[in-house]
Amino acid sequence: MAEPVEFDVTEEQRALRDALRRFAERQHDEATLRRLVDTPDGFDRALWARLGSELGALSLAVPEDLGGAGGTCVDQAVAAEELGAALVTGPLLGTVGLAVPALVAAPGGAERDALLAALADGTRTAALVARLTAPYDGASAAGVTADGDRLTGAAGPVPDAGSADVLLVAAAGPDGPVLAAVAADAEGVTVQRCGSLDLTRPVARVRLDGACGTVLATGEDADRALRHAWRVGGALLAAEQVGVAQRLLDLTVAYAKERLQFGRPIGSFQAVKHRCADMLVAVEQARSAALHAAWAIDDPRVDDADLAVAVAQATCSQTAYRVAADTVQLHGGIGFTWEHVAHLYYKRAVADAALLGSAETYRERIAAAVLDTLAEDTAPPRVATG
Amino acid sequence: MSSPTTTRPASDAARVAEAARAVLDAHDPRSVPREELFGALYDAGLAWVHHPEGLGGLGLSRGLQAVVDQLVTDAGGPRMFAVNPIGYGMGAPTVVEYGADREQVAAWLRPMVTGEEIWCQLFSEPGAGSDVAGLATSAVRDGDEWVVNGQKVWTTLAHVARWGMLVARTDPERPKHRGLTYFVIDMDQPGVDVRPLRQMTGQAEFNEVHLHDARVLDAHRLGEVGAGWKVAITTLMNERTAIGGVTGRRGSGVIGEALGLWAAHPDRHTPVLRDRLAALWTRAETHRLTLARARRTASAGQPGPEGSVSKLVGAELNQDVYEFCMELLGPDALLYDDWTMDRSRVHTDPNSTVQQRFLRSRANTIEGGTSEVMRNILGERVLGLPGEPRSDSDRPWKEVPRG
Numbered sequence: 187m188a189e190p191v192e193f194d195v196t197e198e199q200r201a202l203r204d205a206l207r208r209f210a211e212r213q214h215d216e217a218t219l220r221r222l223v224d225t226p227d228g229f230d231r232a233l234w235a236r237l238g239s240e241l242g243a244l245s246l247a248v249p250e251d252l253g254g255a256g257g258t259c260v261d262q263a264v265a266a267e268e269l270g271a272a273l274v275t276g277p278l279l280g281t282v283g284l285a286v287p288a289l290v291a292a293p294g295g296a297e298r299d300a301l302l303a304a305l306a307d308g309t310r311t312a313a314l315v316a317r318l319t320a321p322y323d324g325a326s327a328a329g330v331t332a333d334g335d336r337l338t339g340a341a342g343p344v345p346d347a348g349s350a351d352v353l354l355v356a357a358a359g360p361d362g363p364v365l366a367a368v369a370a371d372a373e374g375v376t377v378q379r380c381g382s383l384d385l386t387r388p389v390a391r392v393r394l395d396g397a398c399g400t401v402l403a404t405g406e407d408a409d410r411a412l413r414h415a416w417r418v419g420g421a422l423l424a425a426e427q428v429g430v431a432q433r434l435l436d437l438t439v440a441y442a443k444e445r446l447q448f449g450r451p452i453g454s455f456q457a458v459k460h461r462c463a464d465m466l467v468a469v470e471q472a473r474s475a476a477l478h479a480a481w482a483i484d485d486p487r488v489d490d491a492d493l494a495v496a497v498a499q500a501t502c503s504q505t506a507y508r509v510a511a512d513t514v515q516l517h518g519g520i521g522f523t524w525e526h527v528a529h530l531y532y533k534r535a536v537a538d539a540a541l542l543g544s545a546e547t548y549r550e551r552i553a554a555a556v557l558d559t560l561a562e563d564t565a566p567p568r569v570a571t572g
Numbered sequence: 573m574s575s576p577t578t579t580r581p582a583s584d585a586a587r588v589a590e591a592a593r594a595v596l597d598a599h600d601p602r603s604v605p606r607e608e609l610f611g612a613l614y615d616a617g618l619a620w621v622h623h624p625e626g627l628g629g630l631g632l633s634r635g636l637q638a639v640v641d642q643l644v645t646d647a648g649g650p651r652m653f654a655v656n657p658i659g660y661g662m663g664a665p666t667v668v669e670y671g672a673d674r675e676q677v678a679a680w681l682r683p684m685v686t687g688e689e690i691w692c693q694l695f696s697e698p699g700a701g702s703d704v705a706g707l708a709t710s711a712v713r714d715g716d717e718w719v720v721n722g723q724k725v726w727t728t729l730a731h732v733a734r735w736g737m738l739v740a741r742t743d744p745e746r747p748k749h750r751g752l753t754y755f756v757i758d759m760d761q762p763g764v765d766v767r768p769l770r771q772m773t774g775q776a777e778f779n780e781v782h783l784h785d786a787r788v789l790d791a792h793r794l795g796e797v798g799a800g801w802k803v804a805i806t807t808l809m810n811e812r813t814a815i816g817g818v819t820g821r822r823g824s825g826v827i828g829e830a831l832g833l834w835a836a837h838p839d840r841h842t843p844v845l846r847d848r849l850a851a852l853w854t855r856a857e858t859h860r861l862t863l864a865r866a867r868r869t870a871s872a873g874q875p876g877p878e879g880s881v882s883k884l885v886g887a888e889l890n891q892d893v894y895e896f897c898m899e900l901l902g903p904d905a906l907l908y909d910d911w912t913m914d915r916s917r918v919h920t921d922p923n924s925t926v927q928q929r930f931l932r933s934r935a936n937t938i939e940g941g942t943s944e945v946m947r948n949i950l951g952e953r954v955l956g957l958p959g960e961p962r963s964d965s966d967r968p969w970k971e972v973p974r975g
Contacts, residue, residue, distance in 0.1 A: 192864070192868070193865040193868040194868060195869075443958065450961065453957035453958055454957065454960055455960075456960065459947065459952070460948075460951065462950075462951050462955055462957060463946075463948075464947070466950055466955060467885060467950070471855075471858040471861075472858070474862040477865070478861050497854055497858065546847075549854065550850075552853065552854055553849070556831075556850070557846060557849060557850060557853070560831055560834065560835040562835055562836075562838075564831055564836070566829075566832035566835065567832055567833065567897075567925075567926050567929075568924070569901060569904055569907075569925055569927070570904070570907045570925035570926070571904070571907060571909065572906075572907030572908065
């Protein structure tokens, strides 16, 4: 049996992509999206449960004995790209991108297993309470302190926390990091929904005043779980950014073909055409980086996962933002209106670029990993001496 | 789990690897002449594995050529592409697709891969750069031959070439794309005058080729009379793939030079330059990954427009990396060793200097299709955007203003 080689796309992945595209077209069109962002939760719990149970799209990389599909991070990335393309609402980042991989990498146990199974089938939702606007750094991930099972501190804005049933908390304990779960309605937990720049992904501030949690992992175990969450979350966020950028490119190209000015389609002008070409090039590079990160998480022989995720984040954050800005520009006036869908994507692109660390912060990681470690005897090219 | 589509390439890869190892065992690249090694690879169908059997191939997916190339390189052999780049990369796919006489095609291909007969490409003219279909060199029928007059320019390797891929105008009364015919011309004849074309680096990689009553056999025509543009597109698509399609390991190639300079000059490190290099490295890495992905997903057969993506990205990245290198050189950026024109030195010369490569990189966004034309191709052929209104498409070529 031939082992798949990097960038091979399986039949199952094609089927998954098609199923999710159909789901988004039929169940989550633009009118639905606009209606849902005005609801308190910002998403439809019944629809979310269908994504989990009918389509299995929330737990593709979760082992089968833990209630998942037993697939790969690449599978989940394929789903993230498609769900991102349609701006499907629901706690994709908080639950699928961060909580689920943290739990998968945490030590097993009745509490962990039950929570994971409930998140996988979409009956419960979770958010990861941590400093989520920076790359993972064991020490700074925690915004909260743990004293035994008592959690105290504040964090935010945290994506998807406003409607989460369970908060997974990255806390600093006396003996290193702690990963704990606390019910959102437990005593000592205050979740305050905030106005969100990204209308399609709500954020909330979380305050814990000695709230009683369940400790799932401590020390190295907690560090491993959180590190895995950032890796997987970073790869899936990158895939989502590719989905956003691809959909915007498609929208823009379609508009450039039908919009007439000066008696011709605006896409026939090179000023417009060349910007579209640059969008295409950027999307293709971003897709390679995002897929590569997912492959590296699945198979350490492919690459160092942290470096691959850093490349994906540095690339895809810039691409989704650039393509979204160009989409507004190439649509002209209509692209700046509330009625056009462009602003919803633009705001998602802005938020995605900041989440889990900006392109700049990941370039810093890349520089540290690649440039600062170069051997002094790395062969330099010949330089003219005149 | 395993379907025929996933297992077949793996067994093909194993078959190709086995055949390549057998050739390398019998013709050790470190001891036999290059001609012998490459001739043996051709005879084993390993020169272009996607060609039909008998024409240097095995009728397999073109992606599997990488298996052969890697084994040859690992065994210490040169790259087949490097020995005769125009012939190997562009001439071969064109003659295989359009050559009517299989024996003639085979007679061209073997010396092409061994490097015994170098090929060049006679497309661009002083009056026809991006608009190459507007070219003016004429070919007039004379019995079994054609008589060619005109001037070609930017012709790589013409001074050592035995064969030239020539596009000439055979009917000036027809609109420009429909009056062209494609030939393979013998460069070794009195009517072909090759002169060096000196470039801004001081060197002359390219040539001007003056054609005065040069002769080409009608038997060496590729495609129908008047259908030369279609044939030329095959050559051009392969040119873009060949230029953009060379990948190595991570951190190798041009970005590797910048890393080498960075490591050698810790005294010149600043946070601003460090971020700039990290950004360039990231672009180089995603370019490398995109080439790998394109190779993996490309179906067997002719390369598609994705070649234009990598050509465009590679060209602009090269320029940006060498601009960074010049910045990093500080005062040394003011220096240049030698402006003497030496035809034996080319830009791929491992001894050429950073300053020389920096100057050479200016051509990257012009040669093989300017970046402006590349963006038109991506916009029109990949994204399906409408073309510019044109004033030359339907008029007889001779009535179109030129200059």
